[in-house]
Each structure stands twice: as C-alpha cells, then as structure tokens.
Amino acid sequence: MTIKNLPISCPSCNSQLQVKSLACSTCDTLIEGLFDLPLLAKMDKKEQEFILSFVKHSGSLKEMAKEMGLSYPTVRNYLDAIIEKLNHFEKNEKA
Numbered sequence: 879m880t881i882k883n884l885p886i887s888c889p890s891c892n893s894q895l896q897v898k899s900l901a902c903s904t905c906d907t908l909i910e911g912l913f914d915l916p917l918l919a920k921m922d923k924k925e926q927e928f929i930l931s932f933v934k935h936s937g938s939l940k941e942m943a944k945e946m947g948l949s950y951p952t953v954r955n956y957l958d959a960i961i962e963k964l965n966h967f968e969k970n971e972k973a
Contacts, residue, residue: 886920894920920967925960932957 888895897913918926935941943953 883923884915884919886915886922914971917964917967921960921963925963928956928960 886895887893895915897915899908899910900913901908918929921929931942931945932939935945939953939957940950943950946953
C-alpha cells in the first residue's frame with residue numbers, strides 16, 4: 879500500500895489548503911469546519927524528515943552531516959532555509 883503525502887497547497891491556484899473535516903475511524907464521529915494545518919505539516923516531506931533527524935540528533939548538525947554524507951556548512955544552510963520558511967509561515971499567520 880502506498881502512503882500518500884498530505885497536500886499543503888491548492889493544485890489550481892497554489893493557495894495554502896486548510897483541513898475541512900476530521901473523522902474518527904473508531905466511532906465514526908465527524909468534525910467539520912476550516913482548520914489551519916499545524917506549522918510542521920506545512921513543510922514538505924524532506925523538510926519534515928530533516929527536522930525529525932535534527933531532534934533525534936539532539937540538534938547536532940555535525941552528527942547529521944556525518945550521517946547524511948554532507949558537509950557541515952551544507953547542513954547548516956539547509957537548517958537556515960527551514961528556519962526562514964518557518965518564520966515566513968509565522969509572519970503570514972499573524973497577518
């Protein structure tokens with residue numbers, strides 16, 4: 879079975895998507911409304927994996943670089959790009 883990635887932007891206009899309903903598979907309860915995606919869910923899969931790896935390595939970019947086979951500056955630049963993206967999302971949420 880192939881696991882599908884959660885879409886985060888509209889394929890038609892590229893606007894950010896919102897969740898419209900949540901369902902419980904145990905009791906069939908359905909909750910409807912418009913809910914924003916959590917901040918980390920707005921990141922793409924590669925960025926989410928990087929963040930998880932960062933946490934698992936207790937924030938050691940040196941260890942991450944070693945495991946990923948990349949230079950420390952490359953990993954640092956990727957982290958900086960993620961931080962910039964998170965700041966952009968937070969700024970847009972406040973607006």
